[in-house]
Amino acid sequence: MFNQSSIGGFGGTPTPSSANPMKDFEVTQPPDDSISSLAFSPATLPQNFLIAASWDNNVRCWEIEQTGKSVPKSMQACGGPVLDVCWSDDGTKVFMAGCDKQAKAWDLGSNQVIQVAQHDAPIKTCHWIKASNYSCLMTGSWDKTLKFWDTRTPNPMMSINLPERCYCADVDYPMAVVGTAGRQIIVYQLDGKPQQYKVLDSPLKYQHRCVAIFRDKKKSPTGYALGSVEGRVAIQYVNPANPKDNFTFKCHRSNGAPNGYQDIYAVNDIAFHPVHGTLATVGSDGSFSFWDKDARTKLKSSDLMEQPITRCAFNSNGQIFAYAVSYDWSKGHEFYNSTKKNYIFLRSCYDELKPRTSS
Amino acid sequence: MGRKKKKMSKPWCWYCNREFEDEKILIQHQKAKHFKCHICHKKLYTGPGLSIHCMQVHKETIDKVPNSLPNRTNIEIEIYGMEGIPAADLREHERQRLGSVSGTVSGSDDEDEPASKRAKPEGLLGNAPGVMPGMPGMMSGMIPPPGMPPGLPMMAMGPMGPQFMHPGEFSMHMMPPHMAMMQTQGGPAKPLFPSAIPTSSPGASIVGADFKPISSATISAPPTTNTPSSSDGNKVNTIATTGATSKIIHPAEDISLEEIRCRQPKYARSIPAKSEESASSSSTAASDLANAVSAAQQAAAQAKQAEAINQAAMMQRFPVRVSGPPITMALPGGPVMAPMRPTMIPGPPTLIGGHLMRPPPISMPPEYYYRMIGVPPGMVYGAHMFPAGPMLTPMMQPRFR
Numbered sequence: 001m002f003n004q005s006s007i008g009g010f011g012g013t014p015t016p017s018s019a020n021p022m023k024d025f026e027v028t029q030p031p032d033d034s035i036s037s038l039a040f041s042p043a044t045l046p047q048n049f050l051i052a053a054s055w056d057n058n059v060r061c062w063e064i065e066q067t068g069k070s071v072p073k074s075m076q077a078c079g080g081p082v083l084d085v086c087w088s089d090d091g092t093k094v095f096m097a098g099c100d101k102q103a104k105a106w107d108l109g110s111n112q113v114i115q116v117a118q119h120d121a122p123i124k125t126c127h128w129i130k131a132s133n134y135s136c137l138m139t140g141s142w143d144k145t146l147k148f149w150d151t152r153t154p155n156p157m158m159s160i161n162l163p164e165r166c167y168c169a170d171v172d173y174p175m176a177v178v179g180t181a182g183r184q185i186i187v188y189q190l191d192g193k194p195q196q197y198k199v200l201d202s203p204l205k206y207q208h209r210c211v212a213i214f215r216d217k218k219k220s221p222t223g224y225a226l227g228s229v230e231g232r233v234a235i236q237y238v239n240p241a242n243p244k245d246n247f248t249f250k251c252h253r254s255n256g257a258p259n260g261y262q263d264i265y266a267v268n269d270i271a272f273h274p275v276h277g278t279l280a281t282v283g284s285d286g287s288f289s290f291w292d293k294d295a296r297t298k299l300k301s302s303d304l305m306e307q308p309i310t311r312c313a314f315n316s317n318g319q320i321f322a323y324a325v326s327y328d329w330s331k332g333h334e335f336y337n338s339t340k341k342n343y344i345f346l347r348s349c350y351d352e353l354k355p356r357t358s359s
Numbered sequence: 360m361g362r363k364k365k366k367m368s369k370p371w372c373w374y375c376n377r378e379f380e381d382e383k384i385l386i387q388h389q390k391a392k393h394f395k396c397h398i399c400h401k402k403l404y405t406g407p408g409l410s411i412h413c414m415q416v417h418k419e420t421i422d423k424v425p426n427s428l429p430n431r432t433n434i435e436i437e438i439y440g441m442e443g444i445p446a447a448d449l450r451e452h453e454r455q456r457l458g459s460v461s462g463t464v465s466g467s468d469d470e471d472e473p474a475s476k477r478a479k480p481e482g483l484l485g486n487a488p489g490v491m492p493g494m495p496g497m498m499s500g501m502i503p504p505p506g507m508p509p510g511l512p513m514m515a516m517g518p519m520g521p522q523f524m525h526p527g528e529f530s531m532h533m534m535p536p537h538m539a540m541m542q543t544q545g546g547p548a549k550p551l552f553p554s555a556i557p558t559s560s561p562g563a564s565i566v567g568a569d570f571k572p573i574s575s576a577t578i579s580a581p582p583t584t585n586t587p588s589s590s591d592g593n594k595v596n597t598i599a600t601t602g603a604t605s606k607i608i609h610p611a612e613d614i615s616l617e618e619i620r621c622r623q624p625k626y627a628r629s630i631p632a633k634s635e636e637s638a639s640s641s642s643t644a645a646s647d648l649a650n651a652v653s654a655a656q657q658a659a660a661q662a663k664q665a666e667a668i669n670q671a672a673m674m675q676r677f678p679v680r681v682s683g684p685p686i687t688m689a690l691p692g693g694p695v696m697a698p699m700r701p702t703m704i705p706g707p708p709t710l711i712g713g714h715l716m717r718p719p720p721i722s723m724p725p726e727y728y729y730r731m732i733g734v735p736p737g738m739v740y741g742a743h744m745f746p747a748g749p750m751l752t753p754m755m756q757p758r759f760r
Contacts, residue, residue, distance in 0.1 A: 055620070081621070081626050099626060165618075181613075206598060261606050262604060263605070265608045266607075266609055285608075328616055329617075329620040330616060333620075
């Protein structure tokens with residue numbers, strides 16, 4: 001059904017099939033440098049907007065139509081490479097954080113940008129928290145702090161010291177989880193006010209790279225999936241009913257190279273499907289995989305892209321899976337080719353992520 | 360049993376008829392080629408062991424020993440090195456080796472066999488020659504425990520089953536295994552890691568194409584040398600990227616890829632923040648986006664109200680030079696905006712595709728401008744590429760159908 005290799009381009013050169021092995025919809029006018037973050041608009045907006053942050057200092061916005069067509073809408077510049085973006089819960093604003101040590105709020109209605117957060121080092125993560133009695137932006141930085149901003153005052157509502165630099169974080173109210181350098185994991189509870197809930201030993205032996213919160217059957221956050229640079233994901237419950245509920249699995253590894261070595265790649269991003277609760281992982285190997293953590297099975301794995309997949313995202317109703325193909329620095333600067341085109345692909349994914357039926 | 364044949368025969372693998380210099384290498388060969396689980400690459404110790412492992416761990420039935428000759432696929436025979444090879448096959452192998460000296464030799468060998476150890480006919484064993492070692496209980500006693508390190512089979516064997524070994528044949532069993540390997544096996548290059556030896560054992564060249572040389576997964580998590588970095592962060596930790604059979608594709612320094620990338624001069628020069636400038640310069644760029652979003656804003660009128668207050672507060676603190684539209688946007692009224700954006704028609708349905716009718720945003724970068732200009736207004740881009748109905752549904756949520 002989706003066998004067109006080139007969707008967008010607006011008359012540009014067609015995408016070679018090797019760049020799009022899964023024959024997915026290509027987002028038009030992709031960023032000029034690696035894509036560092038992807039985020040779909042929340043369900044409060046009737047349309048699907050996709051926001052992508054890039055190392056070219058810009059944040060771009062497209063409208064994604066039901067046909068799979070992407071329409072560039074707007075672009076906003078920051079003072080340095082942008083490392084993370086997120087939406088406000090009402091879909092009116094996008095928050096952008098990055099190497100300029102600032103986080104900014106981009107009001108899409110007025111197209112205004114205002115600074116809302118400041119750190120002493122680049123900000124690696126930003127997440128919008130919508131609680132019953134407050135709403136704020138949470139920023140995690142390499143300055144070893146986690147700060148909470150109400151976006152109206154120049155000082156943070158709260159600042160929490162981290163044991164190490166923040167490498168990854170996720171928020172699903174009332175839970176937040178932060179993975180840091182030195183393989184530490186801290187879980188926060190956000191109701192009332194943010195406070196540390198638990199510091200956990202890492203189940204992984206290598207550097208943390210990405211984390212995503214998952215929910216239980218009653219749709220409340222109950223645990224998280226943590227990815228490391230050593231091609232491995234840990235599924236961890238915050239309060240496991242049974243220690244055996246926690247487990248790790250390997251992913252994003254080569255199938256035994258001719259030289260006898262197996263190449264192990266970083267897990268760059270993890271996203272949970274908003275409806276099915278299954279998950280997607282993307283890796284430096286240039287593939288994405290879909291998994292059912294409850295059945296502990298792989299649902300699908302993609303062919304290899306030409307470059308690593310840096311980030312991925314599901315849209316609010318779980319119909320669209322977006323993934324960004326661009327260089328992630330995993331082989332160092334020698335392998336960086338700035339002339340290589342970056343891609344964002346869109347895949348109709350709803351059925352592919354249906355959990356394995358227990359027979 | 361095998362030990363009495365030592366004087367005239369090199370150890371050989373029953374499964375693939377290959378000869379080896381040393382039974383240790385034979386055993387490593389068998390573990391790597393014939394007793395390795397194709398799912399998790401765990402090396403088992405016998406055919407039945409593999410079969411039970413696959414059944415219990417992976418719920419899969421293995422009916423043939425991997426990489427075996429067509430008439431030697433029987434998985435139920437318990438063979439470990441030279442131990443357990445059916446007597447008839449031992450005789451046949453010997454006979455073929457010695458050529459013409461056949462009938463009498465094998466007959467006499469048969470007589471040498473103690474009666475209690477003589478092979479018993481086993482009708483159920485498929486295409487195996489119909490015999491089985493008469494000592495399954497003793498054989499199982501020889502099987503090293505599963506937790507044994509793969510690189511050290513003989514070390515563990517030594518104390519466990521000396522009564523089954525010929526003293527001469529295993530005289531080197533106290534040596535480190537790789538040392539023994541080097542002495543007895545001249546051919547392949549010496550691996551740096553003992554654990555890599557099984558993959559480079561002589562059997563490697565004869566396996567079928569389907570048996571990939573993945574030794575890897577058994578050591579997929581090489582021991583890490585990096586400890587959690589101290590909180591002062593001054594030490595530069597490294598990642599053990601290269602294991603015995605695997606390589607982690609990551610710079611050796613144990614800091615995030617983004618931190619490494621940030622050091623590049625290209626990214627390091629951080630432009631001083633000019634939020635005012637960026638806000639005003641591209642204030643019209645997102646006008647059509649603003650239209651779309653405004654619909655949602657109206658829907659979320661309540662939130663919008665608070666938004667307006669927020670915005671007012673923010674503007675007070677951060678003096679932002681705002682040109683016309685943004686201020687009106689702050690008001691919760693759609694009609695105010697309409698005159699400024701003639702093409703805007705509130706409401707989601709008309710917004711889909713409506714962008715094509717709008718003039719290109721003036722402050723967009725040139726390539727955006729030209730590309731958008733280049734599209735004829737009437738061209739419904741999707742129409743050619745996506746013939747109507749079916750194409751819409753997959754990406755579409757039910758309410759749009």
